[in-house]
Amino acid sequence: RPRVLSGIQPTAGSFHLGNYLGAVRQWVALQESHDAFYMVVDLHAITVPQDPAELRSNTRIAAAQLLAAGLDPERCTLFVQSHVPEHAQLGWVMNCLTGFGEASRMTQFKDKAAKQGADRTSVGLFTYPILQIADILLYQAHQVPVGEDQRQHIELTRDLAERFNSRYGDTFTMPAPYILKETAKIYDLQDPSAKMSKSAASPKGLINLLDEPKVSAKKVKSAVTDTDTVIRYDAENKPGVSNLLTIYSTLTGTSIPELEQKYEGKMYGALKTDLAEVMVDFVTPFRDRTQEYLDDPETLDAILAKGAEKARAVAAETLATTYDRLGFLPAK
Ligand code: AQP
Numbered sequence: 001r002p003r004v005l006s007g008i009q010p011t012a013g014s015f016h017l018g019n020y021l022g023a024v025r026q027w028v029a030l031q032e033s034h035d036a037f038y039m040v041v042d043l044h045a046i047t048v049p050q051d052p053a054e055l056r057s058n059t060r061i062a063a064a065q066l067l068a069a070g071l072d073p074e075r076c077t078l079f080v081q082s083h084v085p086e087h088a089q090l091g092w093v094m095n096c097l098t099g100f101g102e103a104s105r106m107t108q109f110k111d112k113a114a115k116q117g118a119d120r121t122s123v124g125l126f127t128y129p130i131l132q133i134a135d136i137l138l139y140q141a142h143q144v145p146v147g148e149d150q151r152q153h154i155e156l157t158r159d160l161a162e163r164f165n166s167r168y169g170d171t172f173t174m175p176a177p178y179i180l181k182e183t184a185k186i187y188d189l190q191d192p193s194a195k196m197s198k199s200a201a202s203p204k205g206l207i208n209l210l211d212e213p214k215v216s217a218k219k220v221k222s223a224v225t226d227t228d229t230v231i232r233y234d235a236e237n238k239p240g241v242s243n244l245l246t247i248y249s250t251l252t253g254t255s256i257p258e259l260e261q262k263y264e265g266k267m268y269g270a271l272k273t274d275l276a277e278v279m280v281d282f283v284t285p286f287r288d289r290t291q292e293y294l295d296d297p298e299t300l301d302a303i304l305a306k307g308a309e310k311a312r313a314v315a316a317e318t319l320a321t322t323y324d325r326l327g328f329l330p331a332k
Contacts, residue, residue, distance in 0.1 A: 010059040021251075025069070028071060034143070037139050040059050040081065042055065047128045061290070065209065067293050068290040090137065094130045109128070112199075136154070137157065144175050157175055158176075171321055171325055188205035188206065189205040189222075192242075207220070232260055244275055251279070
């Protein structure tokens with residue numbers, strides 16, 4: 001079976017709809033056909049300041065949400081990144097192979113650093129794409145299911161795999177991004193030109209899966225659309241309506257043409273009211289299942305411990321080969 005690897009940050013507590021539709025949903029599907037490794041990336045989380053108690057709690061909440069979304073520890077390997085020290089170890093190696101110039105071109109870093117200001121930006125945030133390279137290469141992943149915002153990092157990962165392999169001999173599998181066109185980028189409900197993001201300008205545009213369902217329903221109902229009246233998918237000219245159609249279609253499995261037909265001659269209000277209901281039907285059981293996992297932290301921690309053990313077996317082997325190729329003297 002081909003291998004997939006992906007990760008999600010435990011920073012905000014709740015996942016948002018963009019995380020779910022852009023990434024986690026694909027993770028659930030891929031565990032059926034792939035040898036799948038999924039992790040909660042706490043090492044990435046500390047690239048910005050975190051409260052220790054909150055980070056610990058949010059890490060469990062993230063794992064609980066992944067299970068609630070449908071990850072099955074019998075079908076995939078679910079773990080916490082810091083439980084596998086090889087990530088930081090290979091991360092250092094990759095830091096030494098990456099050019100300062102090429103790291104400086106990462107647009108995610110530039111965007112985040114611009115929001116924070118130079119004085120508040122850590123070197124860790126600058127090098128986080130390089131840690132991501134290590135995350136992927138450690139597992140010899142063939143595919144990396146992520147949202148569109150991560151594409152540039154996967155390209156850098158490919159460059160580094162190629163560089164290492166040509167310099168030191170074939171060591172790493174060449175990974176490819178796995179990005180579904182339809183859900184590659186879910187947009188902010190208030191500003192459909194921006195991606196839905198936890199650091200959005202206004203919380204009104206962000207659907208947090210663990211919010212009270214009625215809060216999410218209200219956000220859907222007040223989504224920004226346009227002054228036209230036709231319910232039609234046209235990402236360029238009607239980004240707000242198109243985003244709602246994408247969300248509706250993905251959550252219900254109804255195709256966009258079918259939805260366009262269903263809402264022919266109807267007002268935007270009808271679409272929003274129905275989608276609000278769809279949203280409530282989706283988040284209500286999701287929240288309940290997440291809470292069930294959180295109510296039993298021992299079982300949750302045991303799942304993560306078993307996952308870390310499985311992940312370490314693979315990661316340690318890759319790291320040992322890498323160290324050997326680099327010419328490190330083996331520890332006796
Ligand atoms: N709006 C989105 N549409 C599609 N996919 C998205 N992802 C994030 N936002 C969208 C995908 O979710 C996965 C996990 O992302 P992360 O843990 O890196 O979270 P993040 O990028 O920190 O989430 P935000 O909200 O985008 O954070 P900020 O505001 O800090 O930039 C990834 O696969 C990502 O592509």
